[in-house]
Amino acid sequence: MMKKIISVMAAAALVTVMLSGCTDAAPAASAPAAPAEAAADDAAPAGEAASGTSYKIAVVPKMTNIAWFQRMEEGVNQYNEETGSDIFYGGSAEGADQASYVESLLAEDWDAICVVPFDSEAMMPIFEKARAQGIKVITHEAASMDSSVRDYDIEAFKNADYGANFMEELGALTGGKGKYIQFVGSLTSVSHMEWCDAAQKLQEEKFPDMECIGRFETADDTTSSYDQTKELLTANPDIVAIEGSASTDIVGAAQAVEEMGLAGKVSIVGTSMTSIAGQYVEDGTIASFSVWDPAEAGKAMIGLAIAALDGTVEDGMSLGASGYESITDVDGVFYGNARVDVTKDNMANYDF
Amino acid sequence: MKEKNKYAFLTSTQMILVYVIIAFSLVVGFRQPAFFSPATIITICRTGIFTMCFALCEMVVILSGGIDVSFPAIGCVAMYVPMYIVNRVYKIDSAFFAFAVAIIIGLLFGLLNGFLVSVLELPPLIATLATSSVASGGVVTLLGTREFTNLPSSLQAIYNTNLITYTAPDSGFTYPLNVLILVPVVAALLVSWVLRKTMLGRGLYAIGGDKNAARVAGFNVRKLQFIAYVFSGVFTGIAAMIYNILMHSATTSALMGDEMITIAACVIGGVRITGGHGTVLGTFLGVLLITLVQNNLNMLGIPTSWQRFVVGIVILLGTILTSWQAKRSMNAGRA
Numbered sequence: 001m002m003k004k005i006i007s008v009m010a011a012a013a014l015v016t017v018m019l020s021g022c023t024d025a026a027p028a029a030s031a032p033a034a035p036a037e038a039a040a041d042d043a044a045p046a047g048e049a050a051s052g053t054s055y056k057i058a059v060v061p062k063m064t065n066i067a068w069f070q071r072m073e074e075g076v077n078q079y080n081e082e083t084g085s086d087i088f089y090g091g092s093a094e095g096a097d098q099a100s101y102v103e104s105l106l107a108e109d110w111d112a113i114c115v116v117p118f119d120s121e122a123m124m125p126i127f128e129k130a131r132a133q134g135i136k137v138i139t140h141e142a143a144s145m146d147s148s149v150r151d152y153d154i155e156a157f158k159n160a161d162y163g164a165n166f167m168e169e170l171g172a173l174t175g176g177k178g179k180y181i182q183f184v185g186s187l188t189s190v191s192h193m194e195w196c197d198a199a200q201k202l203q204e205e206k207f208p209d210m211e212c213i214g215r216f217e218t219a220d221d222t223t224s225s226y227d228q229t230k231e232l233l234t235a236n237p238d239i240v241a242i243e244g245s246a247s248t249d250i251v252g253a254a255q256a257v258e259e260m261g262l263a264g265k266v267s268i269v270g271t272s273m274t275s276i277a278g279q280y281v282e283d284g285t286i287a288s289f290s291v292w293d294p295a296e297a298g299k300a301m302i303g304l305a306i307a308a309l310d311g312t313v314e315d316g317m318s319l320g321a322s323g324y325e326s327i328t329d330v331d332g333v334f335y336g337n338a339r340v341d342v343t344k345d346n347m348a349n350y351d352f
Numbered sequence: 353m354k355e356k357n358k359y360a361f362l363t364s365t366q367m368i369l370v371y372v373i374i375a376f377s378l379v380v381g382f383r384q385p386a387f388f389s390p391a392t393i394i395t396i397c398r399t400g401i402f403t404m405c406f407a408l409c410e411m412v413v414i415l416s417g418g419i420d421v422s423f424p425a426i427g428c429v430a431m432y433v434p435m436y437i438v439n440r441v442y443k444i445d446s447a448f449f450a451f452a453v454a455i456i457i458g459l460l461f462g463l464l465n466g467f468l469v470s471v472l473e474l475p476p477l478i479a480t481l482a483t484s485s486v487a488s489g490g491v492v493t494l495l496g497t498r499e500f501t502n503l504p505s506s507l508q509a510i511y512n513t514n515l516i517t518y519t520a521p522d523s524g525f526t527y528p529l530n531v532l533i534l535v536p537v538v539a540a541l542l543v544s545w546v547l548r549k550t551m552l553g554r555g556l557y558a559i560g561g562d563k564n565a566a567r568v569a570g571f572n573v574r575k576l577q578f579i580a581y582v583f584s585g586v587f588t589g590i591a592a593m594i595y596n597i598l599m600h601s602a603t604t605s606a607l608m609g610d611e612m613i614t615i616a617a618c619v620i621g622g623v624r625i626t627g628g629h630g631t632v633l634g635t636f637l638g639v640l641l642i643t644l645v646q647n648n649l650n651m652l653g654i655p656t657s658w659q660r661f662v663v664g665i666v667i668l669l670g671t672i673l674t675s676w677q678a679k680r681s682m683n684a685g686r687a
Contacts, residue, residue, distance in 0.1 A: 065497035093492050094605070119437075187657050217656045222601055225397050227647055229458060230527075234395070235386050235651050237523035251501075255600065261526040276501045276601070 043293035057305050059087060059298055060102055062118045062141075063095030067275050068247065068294050069116075071352035075295025075321075076218065079302055099141055102126050111309055112136035112300035120145040121283055131250040136308045138301050143333045144190045152313060154304050155337040156292035156323065158330075163195030165290065165339065166269045167202040170241045173267035173287060176207040178240030181232055183253065183270070185220040185246030192245035195271075213239065220247050222276075225252030233260060244270025247277075250289060251254050254280040281344055288343040293350065297336060300324040304334065365622040365677045369637040369670075376644060390518045394527040400643040401598065404536040404606075404636065405591030406614045407621075408543055409584035411635045414618055416580040417560035417627030418469055418476035422484040423614075424607035426461040426585055427592030429491045430454040433501040433601035434593070450596075454589040457468040461487055462585020466578035491604055500602040506641040508598050532594050539587065544632035556580060557565070560627030613667075617642045624678060628667030641670065 040223025059076050061069035069091070076089040092101040095118040102115060103126050113135055117123040120142055127137045127149040137150040145153065156162075170180060182199070184192035196215055203210050213236055218224040225248060233239055233256070244250035244258075250270040254277070257266045263285040272289040280286040303319030315329035342350050361367060406423055413420040427646040434453035438444055461483055468479035503511065514528040547553035555576045558566035567573050595604045615625075621638025623630030645666050649659045 065492055066499075067499055070496070070498070093489075093497075102608065106657075167637070214650075215656065216650065217659070222599055222606075225404075227395075228650060230395055231647055231650050233389055233525065234389075234520075235384050237386075251601075252599075259526070259528055261524070276499055279502060279600075 030055070052086075053302075053306050054085075055306060055309050056109065057087050057302060058105055058113045059089045059301060060098070060105070060111050060113060060115045060138075061089075061091045062098065062116045064091045064092060065093045067273060067352055072116075072243065072298040074293035074352075075293075075298035075303070077298050078295065085302075089298075098128050099123055103129070106130055106133060106135070109133075110135050112138060112305035114138040114298075114305050115142075116140045117142045117145065124149045138305045138308065140301050141191065147332045151308050152304055153333045154297070154300050154319070154327065155335050156297055156334060158197040158328075158335050159191055159194035162290070162339055163198030164202045166195065166243050167199040167207070168230060169269045169288070170199075170243065170267060171203070171207045171210070173269070174210065177209045178241060179211045179213050179238055180241035181213050181238060181239060182215040182226070182243045183218050183225050183245055183249040184215060184220060185249070187215070187217055189245070195245055196243065210241075218246055218252070220246040220248055220250040223257075225249045226256045227252075229253040229256035230260065233257075233262070233266070239266060241267040241269070244268065245271065247272045247291075247349055250286055251276050252282065254285045255333050258283075258285050273352055274342060274350050275352055278347060281342065281347060284344075288341050289342050290339055291350065292338040293340060294352070296321040296323050300327075300336060300338075323350040364676055366631075366634050367669070368420060368638055368673060369621065369634070369641060372511070373637065373641050373644060374686075376641070376648075380648045380652050381656050383653060384391055387648065389520065391525070391527045394516075394518055394529045396596075396640070396643055396647065397529055397533050399582055399647055400634075400639055401533055401536055401608075402591060402595050403614060403643055404639045405587065405594065406610060407540065407617045407635050407639050408536065408539055408632070409587050410611075410614050411589070411618050411621075411623050411630055411632070412543065412547075412556065412635075413476075413580050413584050414615075414623050414625060415560045415627060415630050416556045416577055417563060418480075418577065418580060419615070419625070420465065420480045420581065421477065422461065422465060422480035422487065423584060423588040423613045424610045425484040425487040426458055427588045427595070427607045428604050429487045430457040430589040431602040431606070432491055432500075432604050433457055433495070435596060436495050436498075438504050439498075439500050439502070443504070445504040447510060450504070450507060451593050453591065454593040455586055456589070458585040458589025460583060460585070462582035462588075463578075465581035465585065469581060470574040470577035484568070488604060488608070497604045500599050503597065503600060511597050511600070511605075530598060532598065533649040535590065535594060538634060540632050547632065552576070552579065557628055560629075562628070563587040566652050613642060613646075616667045619674055620667065622677070624674075624675050629678070638670070642666070 022266050059204060061072055063069060074091050076087055080087055092098050098118040099122040102113065106129060113130060115123065117139060122145060130137050139145060139153045142153055143155050155200065180187060182196045184196060187193065198210050203212065216228050218228065225244065229242065229252060242253045250268050250272050253268055257263055257268065268286045271287055271291055273291060277286055277289050281288065299321035300319040303321060304313065306315065307313045316326050318325045319327060324336035325333040327336050340350060408418055409423055431454060434450045437453065448463045465480055465483050469472045469476050510532065514529050515533060517526050517528040519526050547556065555571045558571050559571060559573050559576050563573055592607065595606065617638040618630065618635050619625055620641060621634035623635060645661060649662060654662055
């Protein structure tokens, strides 16, 4: 029995050495070992990550009970399978107790923790504690967080670029004319607000014939965006476009628009996921929605953590994840170019 | 004497709620003429379906001297499990099956609540909090969490069945009212009848007012408490399946947090939080007021950042009104 274990371990070690050696010797371009991953078939460099790491790294999502972070878990699992690593993934179900979850993790001797903070304020003392223990702290979706408490932050894209894209789409869909509304999960959600600000700014410059009626809070609740869409359309029958931010926003809006017989007359854009918005893309009420793949974001966090531990973090480097092939450094926050526009045609690749 | 009765009627909690509702509607209508349209009635009915169903559950439990904060969790389990089975285990395309599973789940948790409160005599708040944790924690652990957004065609058929569809003449917008609105309507009439006309109903009031007096009077307190929680569980199951059908969404967290607004609707409607007092009509008015306020703040032009504050103020004022009324009726009784 013992012998067997030892031989398996030896084999694993050998494979690890071989793989890492392979990557060292062969630059990114000649690494065709890209595994059969539907989402990344046009992104060969993803295979570059195929060097198992012996670092002890934990990935902690905002919460585990939503499909978004289950997709991130899939990404982490996939990374582990492809590279033979053993990255840990886990978090609190609801998110509110994320700080205490991470604090309890600190009892173990991690090399790095990758966290998507639920509440930045609550996480700050925990991150300080982690760094005092010599643990590298990588964050995601936390660009605005005080950078002194973490090592690096990786974002899928610059929020301004992402938000402006929605207005480009709306401009094209509406011909640059008419009233529109914006939904945000919460007026305190920095990313949602930045997307909407950028969209509005672009609209004022590029589509002066469009008019923003207002920005409304939905608390990430489908029912809320559904009810408010009906209310706002009733009060302002000349609304021609809706921009959503939380993934549930455009789902509720689309249902309301369909029920009111306005499918095709009111354009809807926003961030969402195939699992909840797919049916409306299928029937055309939503032309397309944008998203970034949390599976790739998870891999990117791991890639950045390894680079941080190796001391090789630099502007323009690749994190071995689709959309993160060349990351941009802006004061310690790294940005990928990982926006994905999901339409009827490519929906199957982003099945989360 | 007659004059006095008339005065008492005109200043009853329910009538005051009616005045407030009328006044609020006038204000909204003044700001936004689009409010005065049959569309508004349909929208309010459609939105109020869930709140009304849950408020009925909560009301019955509060009347009996208890409180139920577990219905959101029970409801989530009751809609999630059947949808999980349909999507992941075996494709059973049957509305009957979906509702049956939801009802059985509601029943089981209702029995658990009843057992904790009436047999173990735990404080209802603690007991139902525990049930809530068990329900939502259990389902997440055992079945994980996904969001199921595709209805099997039998449920989709219910979604497509509308009682009436109003088409606004000037805009051409359609406002369908789903047939499921009948569920809270029928349930409200039924509960109202049971509470007023049957021994069971009188018993619920009696144990809510004074458990010991009720026992002495010959009511089976345990049995009545059981019935209250089981009713709440079962009807929560039904209401949750309705939510799933109307919103195309079954998740393990969709209803979480709804208990506060539901309890508030009951209390505003004159259901005394200590038990023994309250009517279906009052609860209906409470639900109507809260739904009306929640759904028309945009029409009223209140900035979104102020809306939660305004809803809070409405709840606060409503609660003050009812507690003031309760005090007044007690003083009147003494005099």
